[in-house]
Each structure stands twice: as C-alpha cells, then as structure tokens.
Amino acid sequence: MRVLIVKNYDEMSKEAAKIVKSRLEQKPDLVLGLATGSTPLGLYQELIRMHKENSLSFAKVRTFNLDEYLGLKPDNDQSYHYFMFENLFKHIDVPRENIYIPDGLANDPEKFCQWYEDEIEKAGGLDLQVVGIGRDGHIGFNEPGSSLASRTRVKSLDEGTIKDNSRFFAKPEEVPHFAITMGVGTILESKEILFLANGAGKSEIVARAIEGPVTSQVTASILQIHPKAIAILDEAAAAGLQRKDYYKYAEEQARHFEKNM
Amino acid sequence: MKVTILPSEKTVCCKLTEIIVSAVREKPDLVIGFSPASEILPCYAGLIECCHKKEVSFHQSRFFATDEFVGLDPENPLSNSFRLWSHLLSHLDIQLENVYLLNGAALNPTIECAEYERKIEQAGGVDLGIVSLGIRGDVGRNEPSSSLGSRCRVKTLAPDEATRNGRFLSHGSHPKFSMTVGVATLMAAKSVVLVAIGTGRAMILSKALEGPLTSAVTASVFQRHPKCTVLLDETASTFLKRKDYYKSSA
Numbered sequence: 001m002r003v004l005i006v007k008n009y010d011e012m013s014k015e016a017a018k019i020v021k022s023r024l025e026q027k028p029d030l031v032l033g034l035a036t037g038s039t040p041l042g043l044y045q046e047l048i049r050m051h052k053e054n055s056l057s058f059a060k061v062r063t064f065n066l067d068e069y070l071g072l073k074p075d076n077d078q079s080y081h082y083f084m085f086e087n088l089f090k091h092i093d094v095p096r097e098n099i100y101i102p103d104g105l106a107n108d109p110e111k112f113c114q115w116y117e118d119e120i121e122k123a124g125g126l127d128l129q130v131v132g133i134g135r136d137g138h139i140g141f142n143e144p145g146s147s148l149a150s151r152t153r154v155k156s157l158d159e160g161t162i163k164d165n166s167r168f169f170a171k172p173e174e175v176p177h178f179a180i181t182m183g184v185g186t187i188l189e190s191k192e193i194l195f196l197a198n199g200a201g202k203s204e205i206v207a208r209a210i211e212g213p214v215t216s217q218v219t220a221s222i223l224q225i226h227p228k229a230i231a232i233l234d235e236a237a238a239a240g241l242q243r244k245d246y247y248k249y250a251e252e253q254a255r256h257f258e259k260n261m
Numbered sequence: 262m263k264v265t266i267l268p269s270e271k272t273v274c275c276k277l278t279e280i281i282v283s284a285v286r287e288k289p290d291l292v293i294g295f296s297p298a299s300e301i302l303p304c305y306a307g308l309i310e311c312c313h314k315k316e317v318s319f320h321q322s323r324f325f326a327t328d329e330f331v332g333l334d335p336e337n338p339l340s341n342s343f344r345l346w347s348h349l350l351s352h353l354d355i356q357l358e359n360v361y362l363l364n365g366a367a368l369n370p371t372i373e374c375a376e377y378e379r380k381i382e383q384a385g386g387v388d389l390g391i392v393s394l395g396i397r398g399d400v401g402r403n404e405p406s407s408s409l410g411s412r413c414r415v416k417t418l419a420p421d422e423a424t425r426n427g428r429f430l431s432h433g434s435h436p437k438f439s440m441t442v443g444v445a446t447l448m449a450a451k452s453v454v455l456v457a458i459g460t461g462r463a464m465i466l467s468k469a470l471e472g473p474l475t476s477a478v479t480a481s482v483f484q485r486h487p488k489c490t491v492l493l494d495e496t497a498s499t500f501l502k503r504k505d506y507y508k509s510s511a
Contacts, residue, residue, distance in 0.1 A: 210476075212473070215473065226408060249417065253438070257417075
C-alpha cells in the first residue's frame with residue numbers, strides 16, 4: 001500500500017482531490033465509488049471548488065455509493081442520499097441518471113443488491129473507490145466478522161453503531177438497524193482504492209488495518225492485498241504506524257523519481 | 262506448505278539443487294524464477310556441478326530473476342545481473358535468449374517492469390520460483406508494507422543501514438530503488454521454494470510461516486500458495502512452534 005502522510009485534514013482532502021482530478025483527466029467517464037461521513041467531506045468540498053473554479057467536469061462520470069440505511073427515505077436528512085446530494089452532487093455537473101446509491105426503500109433488498117452489483121459490472125467496474133474507516137475497522141458497512149469475499153448485501157448494524165446513531169433520530173423506532181452495503185469483495189475489485197483517515201481517534205485502527213494481520217475482524221485490512229491502494233492519513237491518524245519513517249521516505253523518493261523520469 | 266528442516270546450510274543447498282534438477286529433468290523447458298540474494302548464490306554451485314557432469318541440461322530452460330537495482334548496468338559487478346551470470350548462468354549450457362533479467366540501466370524502469378511481467382506471461386508463467394527470505398520477511402525486494410497484490414514495479418528501498426546490502430559499503434552509495442517482481446507475481450508461480458538460512462532468519466521465519474497473513478511480512482503470503490516448499494537449516498527453525506510436526510511429516 002502506498003501510504004501518504006500529510007499534516008492535517010485540509011491537506012488530506014486536497015491530496016485526495018488531486019488524485020481524483022488526475023484520474024478524471026485521464027478518463028473523463030471515470031466510474032467513481034464514493035463514501036459518506038465526515039472523513040470525505042473535505043474531499044467533496046475540494047472537488048466542488050475544482051468544478052467551480054477550474055471547470056473540472058463530472059458530466060461523464062458514473063458514481064456508486066458504498067452504502068445506505070435500510071428504511072430511510074432519500075429526503076430523510078440522515079440518509080446517505082441526502083448527504084451525497086447536499087454535500088456533493090447538487091454542486092457539480094454529474095447527471096442524475098449517472099448516480100447510483102443503494103435504495104434504502106427497496107421492496108426486495110436482496111434483488112436490489114444483485115441489481116446494484118450488475119450495474120457496477122455493466123459500468124465496466126469501479127475505477128476508483130473512496131473509503132473511510134470506522135473505529136472498529138469497517139469499510140462500507142462491513143462490520144467486523146464480515147466475509148472478506150462478500151458482495152453487496154443487507155447487513156445488520158452493530159449495536160454500537162445503532163446507539164451512536166440514535167441521537168440523530170427523534171424516535172427510537174426510526175433508528176435504522178440494517179444497511180445495504182457493497183461487500184468487501186466488491187470494494188476490492190475496484191481498480192484503485194483511496195483510503196482516507198484523519199484524527200487521533202483513528203490512529204490505532206489505522207495501524208491495525210495497514211500493518212496488522214489481514215483479518216475479517218478489521219475489514220479494512222484487506223486493502224493490504226489490493227494491488228493499487230493509496231492511504232492518505234493526517235499525522236494524528238498515522239501516529240500508530242510503525243513504519244511511518246519509511247512511508248515518508250518512500251514518498252519523498254518517489255517524487256524525485258517521477259521528476260527525473 | 263511443506264516445511265523441510267535440514268541439518269545445515271550445505272544440506273539446504275543440496276536439497277534445493279535436487280528440487281531444481283528434478284524439475285528440469287521432468288520439464289526441460291522449465292521456466293525458473295530465481296533469486297539473486299547473497300545467501301542463495303552459493304547454493305547454485307550444485308547446479309553447475311550437475312550440469313558439468315551432464316546429469317541435467319538447461320539448454321531449454323528459461324530464467325527470470327526476481328529483482329535488480331535501478332541504475333546499475335548489467336556489466337556492473339554490483340548488479341544482480343552480473344552476479345547471476347558469474348555465479349550461475351555463464352557456467353550452464355543455457356541459451357542466451359532464454360535468460361530474462363531486469364535491466365537496471367533501462368531508461369524507463371517503470372516500463373521495464375511492465376514489460377517484464379508481460380515476458381513472464383508470454384513464457385507461460387513461472388513454473389518454479391526460488392525465493393530467499395529477507396531479514397524483514399521480504400521476498401524479492403518487496404519491503405514490508407508492499408501490497409500483497411503487487412506486480413513487477415519500482416520499489417523504494419528502506420533507507421536504514423541495517424537492512425542494506427553490504428556489498429555497496431565499499432561502493433560509497435547505495436541504490437535507492439529496485440525493480441522487483443511483485444508479491445502477486447511470486448504467488449503466481451506454479452510452485453515456490455522459499456529458502457531461509459541462519460539464526461538471523463529464525464524469528465522472521467516463524468512470523469512468516471506461523472503468524473498472520475500480513476503485508477508487514479510479505480513472505481506470509483505463501484501460506485496461501487498451493488505448492489510451496491520451505492527449505493531451512495536447523496538454526497533458522499528455532500522459533501517454529503510446530504517444528505516437531507514438520508520434522509515428523511518430512
């Protein structure tokens with residue numbers, strides 16, 4: 001894994017945006033996998049800025065989101081639909097029909113999951129997938145214990161996750177207990193993976209994911225077997241890494257190498 | 262994984278020779294992937310002897326090396342290519358066109374690496390890969406944290422002196438980059454022999470064989486290989502928990 005350690009959240013977001021931009025320039029019809037949560041928010045803000053100021057276009061891009069809560073309407077402000085439209089889609093020129101997010105209201109979720117997989121395949125597979133990491137090491141909603149070969153499916157949320165979420169909902173019965181999520185195997189098939197993490201709260205799990213055993217107890221650890229995964233971490237999230245100096249050295253050398261080629 | 266513990270370094274070399282010779286006899290156009298690591302070079306003497314005695318012919322065998330330093334011309338005595346020629350290739354009845362080595366002086370190392378993967382593929386893949394366990398569990402030049410799905414590419418070498426190659430000490434400067442086949446390239450070999458010699462390898466070998474699958478110890482990936490033989494001497498076996506089992510199943 002290429003590990004890029006930067007000063008802070010702002011730089012993490014900018015470096016990530018640079019990578020998305022360069023892939024987009026190489027392939028305007030990029031198939032882009034997206035994530036929700038506070039981690040990629042800065043990346044999305046930077047992409048919006050690039051779109052507005054430098055006319056970076058998403059007109060041919062297709063996007064696939066990692067996950068969505070089951071039972072939430074797209075206009076529910078806790079849904080990932082809402083998050084994505086508010087924080088990215090409505091500010092850029094990606095056509096509505098090119099946006100794919102798991103349907104939280106699917107009548108037949110199982111059938112929907114298969115359809116979602118088929119659509120990814122029809123698009124030619126994911127070119128670049130953005131992922132964050134949960135405190136328990138999950139990517140997407142692939143909680144600890146998820147099969148490392150799993151595909152898009154309905155997943156029960158961890159008790160901790162449900163409890164954390166309850167503060168966002170007026171009534172306890174509104175809190176989702178299930179989500180539709182791309183599987184670990186689905187994510188792993190993306191040609192390239194951009195793994196983002198920031199903050200001291202993530203440092204321990206980041207170290208386990210990048211340098212610990214490959215295990216379904218930390219689903220992000222599977223990124224170790226991906227041929228082209230890039231981790232962009234701020235200093236705080238990188239604090240627990242044992243080979244931090246090597247990663248920094250390798251980045252520096254790689255820059256010289258590219259310059260001299 | 263077949264773990265073979267042998268009494269000494271010399272017997273490890275003999276066993277390695279035996280494995281290679283019998284594979285070449287069975288398939289004369291064998292595609293051999295081989296390591297230029299210093300620990301393993303003396304082992305190649307056995308192959309030369311067998312070839313001289315006409316016990317085996319490498320006339321149709323094809324050779325691919327695992328790695329080379331960026332910036333070193335094949336004529337440079339410090340290069341892996343030079344060492345492989347002087348320790349092995351020039352003494353065998355090989356055909357020049359069957360030897361494929363990464364060119365350290367390639368103008369574009371990135372392209373050289375991609376081409377090398379293509380050549381391996383065109384040869385039908387590696388039949389027998391000979392790899393040496395590095396001091397940090399690395400195989401080829403796949404430093405810890407290398408992707409377990411990696412293919413041949415340019416890799417930055419760790420800057421710490423302890424892990425550096427002694428032969429560059431007198432040379433003044435150590436190369437900063439290598440070209441190396443990836444972990445996935447090694448895994449794609451139909452059969453693999455992993456060699457570990459000496460007490461210096463004992464701890465890391467136990468991690469590789471009996472520890473978790475992790476890119477922190479790239480050799481751990483061979484736990485998933487369908488046909489991997491590990492050859493080690495007694496001193497390298499010190500920390501293996503299941504040493505008795507390996508010995509009894511030999």
